[in-house]
Amino acid sequence: MGLKIIVLAKQVPDTRNVGKDAMKADGTVNRAALAAIFNPEDLNALEQALRLKDKYKDSTVTLLTMGPGRAADIIREGLFRGADNGFLLTDRAFAGSDTLATSYALACAIRKIADYDLIIAGRQAIDGDTAQVGPQVAEKLHLPQVTYAEEVLKVEKGKITIKRRLERGVETVETPLPSVITVNSSAPPCRPRAAKLLMKYKHALTISERHAKAEDYIDLSADRPYLNIQEWSVNDVETDAKWLGLSGSPTKVKSIENVVFQAKEAKVLTTSDADVEGLVKELMANHTIG
């Protein structure tokens, strides 16, 4: 029994190592100063997909990502770890998408892929922390969804059993396929890139990347079709323009404020009751606690 699995993945700025230049003066993210990485929980999601592939013979793992041209890196990173292929959804028409427009575009692309048993995504991306895209994709495709997944326990007779990690414990649930799962960071980390897969797929490119190459570039894609990363523009996917990009995004950013740490001096407290009480009062007065 082979499973056809789609993994939704996003390329994000590495907000875990934020330095002073992480934000621009206008309050937007300075993408040039932050490395573009595979969203961490999407790697947890990919690992769950690859484990299913290891367990159930003839399964395939397909990555789907939406972003600028360089997001093809996400597909390659997935191929290096054991995914079979991937689609990059890229077009100016998708620019400025909030979670609603993103999930709409992804859902349209998934409809085009058509043949799948399972969609797995990370719980949320570290640049927005909304955790909305996975559930919205499920709603748009009218599929059951399981969030906060930590481990896929088994797939049997068209049903999937999943362990969920919740705030106060774990829960084991079962849902029919196809369905959407979003995975927590408490799930096992993704396996490393494999040397042989890296050497096999390092020449995998999208058509745009191929066109940007120098003239003496050796193109192997005709003999090795697996080196073509499929790139879909808005014209390749059936969509309604009013739900795309900025026009499809009801989220409007009203204003952005930089967090500026005012106090730079340290304050020394002793363990005396008076000092501790003083601190509690101070924190309550400035609404840090209470």
Add this chain to the structure above:
Amino acid sequence: MANFFTDNPDLLFHLQHPLMKKIVALKERDFADKDKFDYAPLDFEDAMDSYEKVLEIVGEICGDIVAPNAEGVDAAGPQIVNNEVVYAPGTQENLDALVKAGLMGITLPRKYEGLNFPIVPYIMAADIVSRADAGFVNIWGLQDCAETINEFADEDQKARFLPRISNGETAAMDLTEPDAGSDLQAVQLKATLNEKDGKWYLNGVKRFITNGDGHVSLVLARSEEGTSDGRGLSMFIYDRNHKAVTIRRIENKMGIKGSPTCELVFKNAPAELVGDRKLGLIKYVMALMNGARLGIGAQSVGLSEAAYREAVAYADERKQFGKAIVQFPAVYEMLANMKAKLDASRTLLYETSRYVDVYKTYMHIAEERSLTKEERADMKYYQRLADFFTPLLKGMTSEYCNQLAYDSLQIHGGSGFMKDYPIERIYRDARITTIYEGTTQLQVVAAIRGVTTGAYLARIREFEEMFIKPELHGFRRILIGMTEEYEKAVKQVVEIKDNEYLDFHARRLVEMAGHIIMGYLLLLDTERDDRFRSSTEVYLRYGRAENKARAAYIAEFSIDDLGFFKP
């Protein structure tokens, strides 16, 4: 999120040495595999790009998994459960990650599911793993044994055993016995050919066996009854699946505690003969040991890197008398000397690895077709260099890594003596490197022939002739002076024509040659990249002073003076 490959640009520098063009062309047989294997390189640039990218994987696993696990592995160590070695949890996690990344049969041919990488990137991976955890590299690095199987076993054995190692099984080399350490000719473990089934069976005890419970073991055993020397020994493969070996104990060691060092009892253990009878020690073990010594060189360099980084971090951060201790001459001199020795060690490591790469690849090509006269000469040239540089490398770099660990701990002061900082573990881990795979004293026994035959001097003369830009000629003049002094010292010792006298001064002479050779290698590195200039400057000052002391010691010594030292 650390990457032990990309955070150290010296590695990429050594990977990109000009001789790699020749090594890659030989290793890839002009890229013949490119249409047979989807992961084979198309050309030189593609191959180099693959080495770099794969080393990035090694660096990532070492930075994110192996190094953070090192402390826990050191504390937990392996244990015996139901006659099987169970690694510390961190060790198993390290191994699983490297196996999943496909980093086990790095140098093996693709037909045995290996990566077909040259020795240089493999040794570089060992350098990186050693920096992360020097005990763990022993388990991972025993894939060296596969190289020996690939060289000497028959096609059927290669086809059965090598893919297993490529896919993650571990190996062991079972040589040492309670009464056969440095003197392996005394090995007694008995191999008996059963006339009925035509199979070999092993009986006896092996001691101090690293990863003794590995899946595939190479065992040195006495196959010729009634013999007592090295010519009665043969090499065997023992497969753990036979379950005919008892693990009597795991040694409680000072360092590299994550690496299980086992005492093994073979009881009628079925085994397969490798190659020809009687060549076990004199041919196969020698090859195995040379590979292992290169591995210890890598382990020493990785340890030196770790020791140096710990020292720098501590000296920058620790404040005394109102400033960071790195500002004090007594401390920054130590750090500069450490860096110079580290850079000298690493350049010797990769120089030696390249020699081994060229000659071993020719050797494998010779199995496929006969070599041309020029190729044979080329192979011999590099083989001779590899033979003389390997003991020099093992001896010098293992001593240096101990010096670096000592100095790094010293810089840490009292804190370094506590288990709170990694240097305490690094210091203990370093200590074995001058002992196993042949002590420094035994490396000198091999290397002194490089002195007396003039092999080192010949290579030094070649270095002297190489193009150096004018601004670096001052360094060369120093090295030429050191060479004259070395020649004189060699002459003073050799002309006495007394073997004991030569043995007495051997280490001094080998080290003098070593200082000159490493000085030249650093100079050539500086020719390619100016960032090695200060290490060259510091190392030449150090080496010149060391050689002067040795030359004076020899000049003021006569054969009669041996009497003061004799027991």
